[in-house]
Amino acid sequence: MAEILGAFFRDYQSINSYVPIFIFTLVAFGFAGVTLVVALLVRPHRPDPAKLSPYECGIPPLMEAHERFSIRFYLLGILFLLFDVEAVFLFPWAVRYDYLGLFGFIEMMLFIAILLVGYFYAWRKEALEWA
């Protein structure tokens, strides 16, 4: 088992370029974690009902903050996801643009043009409007 996995990852050169990303992630999570933990250790902890209420010196809350989301978010979410997928297709094209040349350019323009039809349809149908 271990040998298979070892062979799996052996001699992979470009993985080294991911080391800064890994360190960056560690620092980011570490910063948040250390801040929270240190704050937890140093701060005084004397709660009372007024302090624990959402608005200590405001009007009392009328209902729960957890409310059902409007169905309109569904449309925005779906459209975001679809354009997200479209954007993913742009990355391999962009890194090999020099290799693909004009052919690849026209191809990608066609791809984007087809999706622009959907975009204008969404616009026309006022799917991007809130009201």
Place this chain on the structure above:
Amino acid sequence: MELAFFYLFAAGIVGASLLMVTRANVIHAALLLVLAFLFMAGLFVLAGAEFLAGVQILIYAGGIMVLYLFSIMLMNVGVAVRLRQWHRQSVLALAAAVLLGAEVWAVLGRGGYPGAKAWGWGLGQTPGNVEALGEVLYTKFLFPFEVASILLLAAMIGAIVLAKREITR
């Protein structure tokens, strides 16, 4: 060294997934799923599948999670699900997990996934995954690529038609 990172990410996935399925609050579970996705992206990077790692973060941790969180908030499951965490599917789920684990173990024990050897290059020697994909996708697989845009267009129009009818009604 890579093996150490593999175990780190694998432990992260297992830990985040365990936390995810045991949370009473579904929103927390969804956010822990994001964490599991991020660890999975790390695993993909280790395997040389950089593009997959990017897709994992962009599409899964970004796009799909928006829909997950949206459906959680739309259904307002907050209260309902919190009441009853353990339902009677646990035996079935355990059996399925053991079966799947045995299957994976059997395949790995026989010397890896057979399909992996069918690729032009061996694992671990991939010449920049994204570049290779760019070369193949936009030349050899030109037609499926353009069909994908039609598929996206169909999904877009379908979503608008369905949701707009829902809203205006």
